[in-house]
Amino acid sequence: KNEVEQSPQNLTAQEGEFITINCSYSVGISALHWLQQHPGGGIVSLFMLSSGKKKHGRLIATINIQEKHSSLHITASHPRDSAVYICAVRVTGNQFYFGTGTSLTVIP
Amino acid sequence: DAGITQSPRHKVTETGTPVTLRCHQTENHRYMYWYRQDPGHGLRLIHYSYGVKDTDKGEVSDGYSVSRSKTEDFLLTLESATSSQTSVYFCAISDPTRGRVNYNEQFFGPGTRLTVL
Numbered sequence: 001k002n003e004v005e006q007s008p009q010n011l012t013a014q015e016g017e018f019i020t021i022n023c024s025y026s027v028g029i030s031a032l033h034w035l036q037q038h039p040g041g042g043i044v045s046l047f048m049l050s051s052g053k054k055k056h057g058r059l060i061a062t063i064n065i066q067e068k069h070s071s072l073h074i075t076a077s078h079p080r081d082s083a084v085y086i087c088a089v090r091v092t093g094n095q096f097y098f099g100t101g102t103s104l105t106v107i108p
Numbered sequence: 109d110a111g112i113t114q115s116p117r118h119k120v121t122e123t124g125t126p127v128t129l130r131c132h133q134t135e136n137h138r139y140m141y142w143y144r145q146d147p148g149h150g151l152r153l154i155h156y157s158y159g160v161k162d163t164d165k166g167e168v169s170d171g172y173s174v175s176r177s178k179t180e181d182f183l184l185t186l187e188s189a190t191s192s193q194t195s196v197y198f199c200a201i202s203d204p205t206r207g208r209v210n211y212n213e214q215f216f217g218p219g220t221r222l223t224v225l
Contacts, residue, residue, distance in 0.1 A: 095153065
């Protein structure tokens with residue numbers, strides 16, 4: 001069973017497009033984490049949120065605790081945004097469950 | 109960026125040999141984790157530690173053991189490597205005890221690519 005589901009699995013966009021990546025989860029959580037994995041393999045933390053919305057540059061993350069759903073939005077997408085975006089949820093015991101990731105390709 | 113290093117970064121070994129991967133942090137974070145990443149799967153927890161000498165199993169712990177004798181070091185050992193343990197291994201750190209939600213974030217090491225022939 002997958003505690004965390006992401007959609008879409010793969011996404012191709014033209015430069016400048018608005019992008020949305022979705023994450024749904026089935027367990028009780030204390031926080032949700034969005035991560036970015038670069039083509040070289042490194043994993044970078046983007047956002048940690050437990051309610052509402054957070055914004056950093058062109059990235060916006062929202063979470064709806066009642067619906068057990070989060071979205072990551074990228075405005076004015078750029079080829080350098082091409083990466084795998086991973087959703088993870090923090091559960092009791094400070095453990096994390098991870099989605100399988102959304103592979104984003106932004107074409108110039 | 110959090111100070112996390114992993115060694116080695118790449119390793120090729122033969123079936124049946126013991127392998128130890130090292131994770132070293134300079135952030136004094138309480139929690140340390142070992143994950144493996146395989147195609148078609150999200151990151152899967154192997155073992156984690158919530159303090160010196162305090163460790164627990166994750167969902168894919170069979171064939172792996174860990175040790176944490178110092179806050180900064182978390183070792184992952186494959187007692188007798190098998191081809192199914194070919195994977196990319198990531199170490200991560202976290203500390204939820206610092207009073208701010210941002211400190212619940214996990215910070216990841218650069219990964220170790222292990223190939224078992």
